[in-house]
Amino acid sequence: MEVKQTFIEFLEVIPDGAIVINSQGLIVGVNQAAAAMFRYSSSSMLELHLNELLPEGMREKHDQHLEKFFKYPGRRSMGNGLIFPAIRRDGSTFYADIMLNQLDIEEQLYGIAIVRDYTLQKKSEDKIRLELEFEKRQALTDHLTGIMNRRAFTAQLQDEINQLEAHGTPFAVSFIDLDDFKEINDEHGHHFGDLVLQKIADLIRLHSRHTDYVARIGGDEFATIHPMISAEDARLMMHRLRCQLVSGIGHAELPVTLSIGLCQCDKPSEHYTIEGIMARADKAMYQAKSEGKNAVVLTS
Template sequence: MEVKQAFTDFLEIIPDGAVVINTEGLIVAVNQAAATMFGYSSSSMLEMPLNCLLPEEFREKHDEHLVKFFKHPGRRSMGNGLIFPAVRRDGSKFYVDIMLNQMEIDGELFGIAIARDYTLLKKAEDKIRLELEFEKRQALTDHLTGIMNRRAFTAQLTDEITQLEQHGTPFAVSFIDLDDFKEINDEYGHQYGDEVLQKIAELIRLHSRHTDYVARIGGDEFATIHPMIAASDAEQMMERLRAELVSGIGHAKLPVTLSIGLCQCDKPSEHYTVENIMARADRAMYQAKKEGKNAVVLTG
């Protein structure tokens, strides 16, 4: 039975490109999917050397691999890292993902290659990767203000604790609460309240260092992480931040002030946790409210 007769019907039910070669490296059977992929007709590919489907600079090395392939029977699964450079009839280059196997028919050995256009796979993979990255950013971003959400803040705070324990790197955490924000919602409506929150987030980010982390962790509560900073510097920085925010709020004609609780973390042996740091900063923030609001209170 001729090889073409043995393979043709079988190859056409394969959705990917399929090429059968003999031990001399000549194509003896090919399906329409492979012909379309490489820009030929099926009949024109018969008896063509397989290396004609490769860029010229790869042909000599490919011929060496082909000899080894027939000397050492085996198979290589698709998606297992065998990506070949290829060239279409019009000279355009692309990459294909190959699955290889051998068959013996009537005592004669053949190689069968199932090929997928890796360019298309790469585009699909890139699309999936971008979608996953977008979903990840969405999962870590506050939908209203565009800054970090509580989940992202907690993850970053965990990293800072690790840096302190392992390398002694100090940091500070602040809780920022809008004074009497409920009254703003009650008097002006929730849409205006949302606009206030967006403006406050923008001002906090604007007046923080580029190495700082800014998050919205609740309705009208914000938090910041300030890596590599001493207690005195942290307090001065937060006081400047509060003053700048109040000034910015005034220019924007936003009817709010801010109470800020600041927790300094600089003792590697303290065994800080996310929960106790947040609790300390929260207590300091409420202390600021008790002392008349619109103030910064530091705790260790």
């Protein structure tokens, strides 16, 4: 049954694109706005299947939705407005906001799709999303060195604590402090001091495992988290790291050594806290300094 001409004329009053389909999904009515949006003439869109306006990968699922749509009158399974990638006649794609509602004309059930070009809004939303993601990364990144900041470090540390309590997964935390950094700033200036900090961050990241986390948590203080590691392996790793860092620092002619405090966390029943772990690692680091600096001290 054809949709009455008076109804077709009414479609032109609708400011958005309007497409009428029968229960087989065939287009039986379309206004100029919809035809222009998809770059067809109104007549050439008639008898097309609605899913021909969608990417091939979506068509089977769309047909299933359409079948349910017509099978249950009054239930608008697709009637709340959805964003679809759509295909124009020339093969170009755009995002369309489509709302499909049921329409009963002379006891014959049809569907009417109200369609809006969502491209500009989609681009705007994508831009906002990327900006928010960038701001989130910035909020968790140390601006000078590009590694994690204290906020990101504490969040990751809490996650490691949760993993230990839930699954018994051990981890180690280190505090790394540059010995006599104040003298470096006083003698060479803060710009040189910043270069030293950047180089140290690069070296720590270079000589850590890809599963480790590296952060700058204060002026000249760095910290690392080493998941799934034993106390002895952690101690040996930090000794190697210290030696490699000192070698790298010497090669770069950076006049610093490192004192490292290491805290091993491997007892699920101990109820570790962020503050407790950081205090232990910090105390071990100061012990390394009091014992002559440029050393690693392990605590548990």
